[in-house]
Amino acid sequence: MNTDNSADNSENVSNSDTPCVVRIAPSPSGYLHVGTARTAIFNWLYARKRGGKFLIRIEDTDIERSESDLVQPILDALKWLGMESDEEIVFQSTRDELHRKYLAKLMDSGCAYRCFCSKEKLAAARELAMKEKRAPRYDRACAQFSAEEVKAKLEAGEASVIRISIPDGSTTYTDMVLGDITRENVEIEDFVVARANGRALYNFAVVVDDYEMGVTDVIRGNDHITNTFKQIHIYRALELPEPNFAHVPLLLRPDKRKISKRLGDKDVAEYGAEGILPQTMFNYLCLLGWSPKDGREVMKIAEIQEAFDIAGINKNNPVFDIQKLQAFNKDHIKMSPIEQLVSLIAPKMQIAGLITSDWLENPENRGYLETVIDLMRERLRVIDDFVISAGFFFGDNFDYDEKGDRKQFIPEAAERLTALANEFETKSVFDKESLEEALDTIAEKFEIKRAALIHPTRLAVSGLTVGPGLFDLLVTVGLEKTLVRMRKAVEYINSKKTEVSS
RNA sequence: GACCCCAUCGUCCAGUGGUUAGGACACGGCCCUUUCAAGGCUGAAACACGGGUUCGAACCCCGUUGGGGUCGCCA
Numbered sequence: 001m002n003t004d005n006s007a008d009n010s011e012n013v014s015n016s017d018t019p020c021v022v023r024i025a026p027s028p029s030g031y032l033h034v035g036t037a038r039t040a041i042f043n044w045l046y047a048r049k050r051g052g053k054f055l056i057r058i059e060d061t062d063i064e065r066s067e068s069d070l071v072q073p074i075l076d077a078l079k080w081l082g083m084e085s086d087e088e089i090v091f092q093s094t095r096d097e098l099h100r101k102y103l104a105k106l107m108d109s110g111c112a113y114r115c116f117c118s119k120e121k122l123a124a125a126r127e128l129a130m131k132e133k134r135a136p137r138y139d140r141a142c143a144q145f146s147a148e149e150v151k152a153k154l155e156a157g158e159a160s161v162i163r164i165s166i167p168d169g170s171t172t173y174t175d176m177v178l179g180d181i182t183r184e185n186v187e188i189e190d191f192v193v194a195r196a197n198g199r200a201l202y203n204f205a206v207v208v209d210d211y212e213m214g215v216t217d218v219i220r221g222n223d224h225i226t227n228t229f230k231q232i233h234i235y236r237a238l239e240l241p242e243p244n245f246a247h248v249p250l251l252l253r254p255d256k257r258k259i260s261k262r263l264g265d266k267d268v269a270e271y272g273a274e275g276i277l278p279q280t281m282f283n284y285l286c287l288l289g290w291s292p293k294d295g296r297e298v299m300k301i302a303e304i305q306e307a308f309d310i311a312g313i314n315k316n317n318p319v320f321d322i323q324k325l326q327a328f329n330k331d332h333i334k335m336s337p338i339e340q341l342v343s344l345i346a347p348k349m350q351i352a353g354l355i356t357s358d359w360l361e362n363p364e365n366r367g368y369l370e371t372v373i374d375l376m377r378e379r380l381r382v383i384d385d386f387v388i389s390a391g392f393f394f395g396d397n398f399d400y401d402e403k404g405d406r407k408q409f410i411p412e413a414a415e416r417l418t419a420l421a422n423e424f425e426t427k428s429v430f431d432k433e434s435l436e437e438a439l440d441t442i443a444e445k446f447e448i449k450r451a452a453l454i455h456p457t458r459l460a461v462s463g464l465t466v467g468p469g470l471f472d473l474l475v476t477v478g479l480e481k482t483l484v485r486m487r488k489a490v491e492y493i494n495s496k497k498t499e500v501s502s
Numbered sequence: 503g504a505c506c507c508c509a510u511c512g513u514c515c516a517g518u519g520g521u522u523a524g525g526a527c528a529c530g531g532c533c534c535u536u537u538c539a540a541g542g543c544u545g546a547a548a549c550a551c552g553g554g555u556u557c558g559a560a561c562c563c564c565g566u567u568g569g570g571g572u573c574g575c576c577a
Binding site for chain 2: 025026027059060061062092115119122123126129130131132133134135136137159161162175178181182183184187188189191192194195196197199201202203205206221222223224225226227229247249250252254256257258284287288289290291293294295297298314315316317318319320321323324325326327328378379380381385389404449450451454455458464465466467468469470471
């Protein structure tokens with residue numbers, strides 16, 4: 001009799017060949033945070049792995065403003081990550097009638113009753129319970145009323161909500177991630193399923209919608225565990241089949257608090273705007289709480305899809321680490337197809353004023369941009385780095401790095417750069433070999449190390465002290481610009497000299 | 503406070519009864535000397551604590567501590 005663990009249990013509740021329907025159910029906030037994105041990813045992976053369906057439902061029953069300006073950003077962010085609903089998107093707010101139908105069914109089942117208690121009375125009771133260190137639970141006062149009493153109150157126009165009655169005993173379900181979870185039913189109060197105005201509340205609407213949408217597997221955040229017990233009792237009262245449940249750990253901030261918009265945690269779209277690739281985000285997010293167990297970390301989405309197994313999801317809450325996200329991004333930039341990089345980088349260059357909107361239409365320009373990207377991609381952490389570290393390939397308008405200026409643009413550099421520029425000019429071909437040859441010639445002439453020429457030249461041509469190999473850099477920039485920039489630097493160095501002497 | 507969940511380097515992830523406890527990010531050092539924000543090598547760094555079970559526990563059980571979540575006529 002071996003003890004069950006979550007992996008074994010998950011095998012029991014759903015075998016991997018069964019077609020499934022999963023859903024992600026965000027509420028419209030105009031914002032998709034990384035936690036929700038990650039939950040969506042797990043759902044999506046689960047569906048893809050089994051050839052099932054991935055659906056999106058917008059839970060907008062409370063928020064009056066279910067305008068598309070609050071919904072669209074969420075959909076956009078999901079799409080950015082490569083996830084779209086396999087069916088038409090469901091808006092919970094449009095299903096009021098359906099919810100009411102099931103509410104009537106619930107009343108008929110005898111598993112629910114009308115409650116006439118005032119909000120004030122309930123709030124006071126709750127407060128008292130907390131103060132006395134008891135769990136706040138509804139006292140079932142209204143469950144005692146006879147049918148006649150209820151009828152009379154209703155006719156008298158008393159406002160009432162609907163509460164579900166939770167039976168005695170205990171409730172256990174098998175979580176695909178956490179294994180068996182049990183709760184004493186006395187801990188689950190007779191919660192409200194419908195408002196005084198007759199509209200269904202969250203837990204009830206979710207059950208109805210999940211059932212109607214054919215959802216077979218509910219994969220959501222850990223924070224829904226208590227809801228799961230409530231929902232199970234709704235399924236039972238309505239005599240509907242229960243789906244499988246999986247509760248994935250919550251994403252935490254470095255200070256171990258739950259990630260939230262309020263605390264300034266970034267929107268998924270913001271990471272995108274800052275130059276994180278969607279495949280990086282996808283990869284990093286699903287590795288928070290899951291791994292392929294074989295040491296692989298930086299993976300393509302197809303690889304992840306292949307290796308994914310919900311039973312392998314951890315139980316503990318991981319901390320979101322932006323440093324590691326960026327490190328992943330560096331690797332994904334290296335592996336990413338050039339077209340993707342061009343399409344991401346070009347708009348940023350336009351904003352930076354480095355190229356015009358039609359610049360890319362010229363195939364020659366595109367080729368040049370691709371060359372530069374290939375030269376630079378090795379050292380990019382985020383897409384935005386490109387604008388900073390490769391701007392000099394596209395314009396002469398740059399300042400010299402301050403430290404580099406002090407260190408490299410010493411008085412002697414003027415003469416050396418001039419000589420080197422002249423030597424470059426004599427070369428019939430402008431390639432790595434001849435450049436290296438020219439540099440060696442001048443180094444010998446001045447009896448200095450190559451580095452004493454290389455560094456000032458780099459600074460003169462790029463304004464930077466770091467970057468790709470100098471000869472690659474120069475070949476890409478081209479002879480003409482190289483000479484102009486070197487001579488411009490010479491002038492600058494000379495002007496520094498006169499400033500000092502005057 | 504009640505209930506539920508969780509617990510391996512600073513962080514993420516391996517490790518399910520016998521391992522020098524492994525990898526990644528971050529951090530330190532060294533190398534490359536054509537730079538580094540690139541690359542290579544390397545170092546420091548963890549089984550929360552206490553009891554059991556067992557010949558033997560990071561791993562199984564119990565407790566403690568710590569962390570997280572939930573406790574609305576919100577979703």
